[in-house]
Amino acid sequence: MRIPLKYLLPLLIFITGFFLVSLQTYLYMHDEYSKMLGKSFTQAKIVGNRLASHIADETRNGQILNRKIASLTAPYMADTLDQVGIYNHKLELEFSRHIASHPQDKKEIFNRAVALKVAQEQFSDLKYLKEAKHIVGYFPLDLPAHTGKVLSKNTGVIQLVFDISTEYEETSRTIIKNALMNISIVTIMVLVFSFLLYYFVLRRLNALHKATSKLIQGDFSVHVHSKGNDELTQVIHTFNTMALEISAYKHTMEEKVQYAVNERAEQTKILIQQSRLASMGEMIGNIAHQWRQPLNALGLIIQKIEIFYERGKLDKENLKENVQNASLIIDNMSRTINDFRDFFKPNKQKEYFLIKELVSNVMNLLEAGLKQSQISVTVEIKQPGSLLYGFKNEFSQVLINLINNSKDALIERKIVDKKIIIRAENRDETLFIRVEDNAGGISEEIIDRIFEPYYTTKEEGKGTGIGLYMSKMIVEENMHGLMRVENTDQGAAFSMIFKSDKE
Numbered sequence: 001m002r003i004p005l006k007y008l009l010p011l012l013i014f015i016t017g018f019f020l021v022s023l024q025t026y027l028y029m030h031d032e033y034s035k036m037l038g039k040s041f042t043q044a045k046i047v048g049n050r051l052a053s054h055i056a057d058e059t060r061n062g063q064i065l066n067r068k069i070a071s072l073t074a075p076y077m078a079d080t081l082d083q084v085g086i087y088n089h090k091l092e093l094e095f096s097r098h099i100a101s102h103p104q105d106k107k108e109i110f111n112r113a114v115a116l117k118v119a120q121e122q123f124s125d126l127k128y129l130k131e132a133k134h135i136v137g138y139f140p141l142d143l144p145a146h147t148g149k150v151l152s153k154n155t156g157v158i159q160l161v162f163d164i165s166t167e168y169e170e171t172s173r174t175i176i177k178n179a180l181m182n183i184s185i186v187t188i189m190v191l192v193f194s195f196l197l198y199y200f201v202l203r204r205l206n207a208l209h210k211a212t213s214k215l216i217q218g219d220f221s222v223h224v225h226s227k228g229n230d231e232l233t234q235v236i237h238t239f240n241t242m243a244l245e246i247s248a249y250k251h252t253m254e255e256k257v258q259y260a261v262n263e264r265a266e267q268t269k270i271l272i273q274q275s276r277l278a279s280m281g282e283m284i285g286n287i288a289h290q291w292r293q294p295l296n297a298l299g300l301i302i303q304k305i306e307i308f309y310e311r312g313k314l315d316k317e318n319l320k321e322n323v324q325n326a327s328l329i330i331d332n333m334s335r336t337i338n339d340f341r342d343f344f345k346p347n348k349q350k351e352y353f354l355i356k357e358l359v360s361n362v363m364n365l366l367e368a369g370l371k372q373s374q375i376s377v378t379v380e381i382k383q384p385g386s387l388l389y390g391f392k393n394e395f396s397q398v399l400i401n402l403i404n405n406s407k408d409a410l411i412e413r414k415i416v417d418k419k420i421i422i423r424a425e426n427r428d429e430t431l432f433i434r435v436e437d438n439a440g441g442i443s444e445e446i447i448d449r450i451f452e453p454y455y456t457t458k459e460e461g462k463g464t465g466i467g468l469y470m471s472k473m474i475v476e477e478n479m480h481g482l483m484r485v486e487n488t489d490q491g492a493a494f495s496m497i498f499k500s501d502k503e
């Protein structure tokens with residue numbers, strides 16, 4: 001369990017205050033009762049000794065009468081003295097008197113053993129009876145030998161009983177009054193102290209704590225107000241400065257990151273363009289291959305027209321048929337040119353496109369070159385309606401890179417039955433595209449490095465080493481897919497995996 005400081009500290013102060021007030025009250029109570037008892041004992045002793053000596057004086061002048069003793073004790077009776085008993089040497093009661101106003105307290109309390117001891121040893125003895133709130137005192141009577149009637153032998157005992165319940169109650173009242181006052185004072189002190197503690201320390205600590213939590217959650221606009229010039233204010237000022245600095249630092253960091261991101265995006269774009277231009281030469285070769293056959297066909301048509309004309313066989317029907325054939329061929333050639341031109345145009349927007357269509361476009365571009373190198377390409381697209389989302393031309397370039405790499409490997413390693421297989425398949429929400437060849441694969445020593453920029457095993461002028469780097473970047477960063485390579489029994493296989501949910 002965690003108690004917040006703002007409750008814990010006042011609670012501790014309260015507990016300490018309570019403990020101190022209890023201790024003080026206990027000590028004060030003890031002290032007051034002892035004082036009260038001490039006073040009562042002294043008074044009792046004075047009364048006892050004085051009575052003893054009065055009685056001794058009176059009896060020296062002759063016999064003392066009960067009447068005389070009564071008048072001697074009378075002044076004390078009104079006060080606290082409650083009971084007087086005078087005993088002779090045999091401890092027989094010679095004189096006794098009870099105060100009339102306290103009839104309920106008139107119990108005879110006479111301790112013979114104590115009385116005997118007092119009479120023999122001539123010492124006074126005083127006891128406090130806590131229950132009854134009484135002081136019982138025994139005082140020795142020292143009498144001359146010739147005493148008269150009342151105290152026949154020369155020794156005796158005076159027993160006095162003082163009722164101190166009134167004093168006791170008074171003391172109790174004082175103690176209660178005092179304790180209440182102490183409690184009030186301590187309570188007020190605790191309240192005032194707690195308030196001051198809260199106002200000057202805890203409140204500001206709390207604000208600081210809240211601001212820190214906000215700061216952790218990323219709110220850098222926090223500011224804690226604090227007046228004065230104490231240590232806490234200094235801490236708060238330091239905190240404010242720190243928050244400001246962090247905020248400024250975060251701002252510059254964000255700018256830097258944004259700058260780096262932009263720069264990287266820009267560089268990626270440039271790289272894509274560069275790599276595309278690099279393949280341009282290869283592409284022009286492809287166009288040349290692709291045009292060779294139609295150009296031949298066109299030449300043949302023109303020759304045919306010429307021969308027909310020379311032989312005078314060129315009628316309108318004949319000419320029309322040849323012109324139609326020539327137009328078909330020219331249309332085809334111009335489509336090839338358009339395909340190449342489209343490929344070099346960068347896409348502005350991401351879009352959905354059919355894999356089937358894209359693969360067939362790419363095949364159109366590369367077909368002639370592949371055929372020339374005697375490479376057979378198999379395309380297996382499981383679901384003809386499979387769609388992919390992204391920049392169409394960038395992805396075309398990925399396929400071109402992969403096919404060109406396979407082509408290079410197949411030619412370089414002089415594989416007899418050169419094969420490239422392109423597969424696409426939708427499984428659950430995932431689209432798998434795989435390009436594999438039978439060129440023997442990539443050695444384990446370099447397979448981890450082939451996606452690095454500028455990593456190539458090809459000689460100068462034949463490879464830049466950015467093809468796979470670019471391809472992976474396009475697949476993983478621009479299209480949020482994955483690109484992996486593995487070796488099969490036959491050669492290398494590059495897989496691309498895309499989640500088919502929208503971005």
Ligand SMILES: Nc1ncnc2c1ncn2[C@@H]1O[C@H](COP(=O)(O)OP(=O)(O)OP(=O)(O)O)[C@@H](O)[C@H]1O
Nearest residue numbers: 405406409450456457458463464465466467468492
């Ligand atoms: N299908 C493959 N079979 C064997 N090795 C391959 C294959 N694909 C790539 N490689 C190896 O990976 C290396 C890097 O390929 P990458 O396409 O990045 O660069 P490149 O083809 O050398 O140059 P370019 O920038 O012109 O594409 C190649 O040099 C080659 O050694």
Ligand SMILES: [Mg+2]
Nearest residue numbers: 401405467468
């Ligand atoms: Mg390459």
